Amino acid sequence: AQSVTQLGSHVSVSEGALVLLRCNYSSSVPPYLFWYVQYPNQGLQLLLKYTTGATLVKGINGFEAEFKKSETSFHLTKPSAHMSDAAEYFCAVGVSNFGNEKLTFGTGTRLTIIP
Amino acid sequence: GAGVSQSPSNKVTEKGKDVELRCDPISGHTALYWYRQSLGQGLEFLIYFQGNSAPDKSGLPSDRFSAERTGGSVSTLTIQRTQQEDSAVYLCASSRSTGQVARWWYYGYTFGSGTRLTVV
Numbered sequence: 001a002q003s004v005t006q007l008g009s010h011v012s013v014s015e016g017a018l019v020l021l022r023c024n025y026s027s028s029v030p031p032y033l034f035w036y037v038q039y040p041n042q043g044l045q046l047l048l049k050y051t052t053g054a055t056l057v058k059g060i061n062g063f064e065a066e067f068k069k070s071e072t073s074f075h076l077t078k079p080s081a082h083m084s085d086a087a088e089y090f091c092a093v094g095v096s097n098f099g100n101e102k103l104t105f106g107t108g109t110r111l112t113i114i115p
Numbered sequence: 116g117a118g119v120s121q122s123p124s125n126k127v128t129e130k131g132k133d134v135e136l137r138c139d140p141i142s143g144h145t146a147l148y149w150y151r152q153s154l155g156q157g158l159e160f161l162i163y164f165q166g167n168s169a170p171d172k173s174g175l176p177s178d179r180f181s182a183e184r185t186g187g188s189v190s191t192l193t194i195q196r197t198q199q200e201d202s203a204v205y206l207c208a209s210s211r212s213t214g215q216v217a218r219w220w221y222y223g224y225t226f227g228s229g230t231r232l233t234v235v
Contacts, residue, residue, distance in 0.1 A: 032220045043206060043226035051221055096220045102171060107157035
């Protein structure tokens with residue numbers, strides 16, 4: 001079974017600073033990896049995904065993530081934080097395996113932006 | 116519809132009552148998922164539908180929880196004899212398909228805004 005660990009339930013960064021949200025996964029087969037963002041009182045919105053091919057993936061709102069198989073990581077970054085980035089971020093892993101067609105989510109990281 | 120619709124958006128119920136939560140997925144999305152989000156607990160998988168069948172219901176926490184899907188569209192999650200620990204946000208998601216095959220691994224999920232259930 002696959003699993004995902006998000007290091008840091010709360011992360012605070014200053015406006016304009018680098019954002020780094022950490023995600024490590026566990027999977028016995030090649031994974032599909034996702035980052036979702038949840039703004040207050042809203043559902044989850046897909047930020048970016050890794051399926052196959054290029055290991056550096058770009059998403060919406062200037063976010064990107066790099067799949068590193070050797071480190072079993074899929075960390076989310078953004079060069080310069082904006083106040084509107086304040087939200088909760090979830091990393092998720094899935095495998096295409098009949099009978100196991102679901103995403104497993106991490107516990108989330110709440111990002112606070114300091115003015 | 117344009118997005119995944121869940122109703123009601125908020126539900127307050129007394130302990131011991133039954134509740135029904137509804138999810139209307141995006142038209143043509145054959146895969147439908149229910150998750151539960153509790154404070155500080157992340158998203159907990161409940162059940163997955165492909166069409167009207169539920170190949171994976173491994174996340175349902177007890178036999179008080181059940182779900183069905185009809186016409187390959189609307190799904191209802193029913194919680195019987197609600198308990199205070201059932202209080203959470205219940206999220207529904209659907210996944211884009213090619214024919215009858217869900218392509219969640221390529222497109223990801225589209226989530227609804229959730230139903231906030233409070234058991235008092």
